[in-house]
Amino acid sequence: MPGVRDAQLYHLAERADRVRALAEARRAVRPGGMVAAATINRHAGVHDTVRAGSYVDERQRETVHAAVRDGHLVSPGSGFPAYFHDPDEVPGEFADAGLPGAERYGLEGAFWLYGDVEGWLDGPERRRLLLDAQRSMESVPSLLGVSGHLLTVATAETP
Numbered sequence: 001m002p003g004v005r006d007a008q009l010y011h012l013a014e015r016a017d018r019v020r021a022l023a024e025a026r027r028a029v030r031p032g033g034m035v036a037a038a039t040i041n042r043h044a045g046v047h048d049t050v051r052a053g054s055y056v057d058e059r060q061r062e063t064v065h066a067a068v069r070d071g072h073l074v075s076p077g078s079g080f081p082a083y084f085h086d087p088d089e090v091p092g093e094f095a096d097a098g099l100p101g102a103e104r105y106g107l108e109g110a111f112w113l114y115g116d117v118e119g120w121l122d123g124p125e126r127r128r129l130l131l132d133a134q135r136s137m138e139s140v141p142s143l144l145g146v147s148g149h150l151l152t153v154a155t156a157e158t159p
Helices: 014-028 046-054 058-070 089-094 122-137 141-146
Strands: 004-007 034-041 073-076 080-084 103-106 149-155
Touching: 014 034, 014 089, 034 089, 034 141, 046 058, 058 073, 080 089, 089 103, 089 141, 089 149, 103 141
Parallel strands: 004 034, 034 080
Antiparallel strands: 034 149, 073 080, 103 149
């Protein structure tokens, strides 16, 4: 989409790299355009392994609790590194990249923890109700950390 730049910050394990990526997105977007970035929440690994039933595996538990401590996660299966944000640190990375005033949105809210919500997506009325419920809570600060992912958005100011 013209005027919009996006990034998945969880692929960048070091803060300096995340800020540099955001600054580059800010440079590349038109003045008044938006920069959006997806992040994974700090506790998402614990939530996900409990939900999926793999929390009983000691290696999984150790991995996800290490990510809770410092944000760094290395996937036991693939060795793929990721960074899990504390929701309160994301606006600071945006501000340091020249993108003040970032807004955060919990993408799944707690619904991803409920198990099978597929039935809610059958039919436009049920889908609308689920989306309305999520929208009513997507920016509540005390609920941001329960969502598996955040989308953070800021507008690039005119230089």
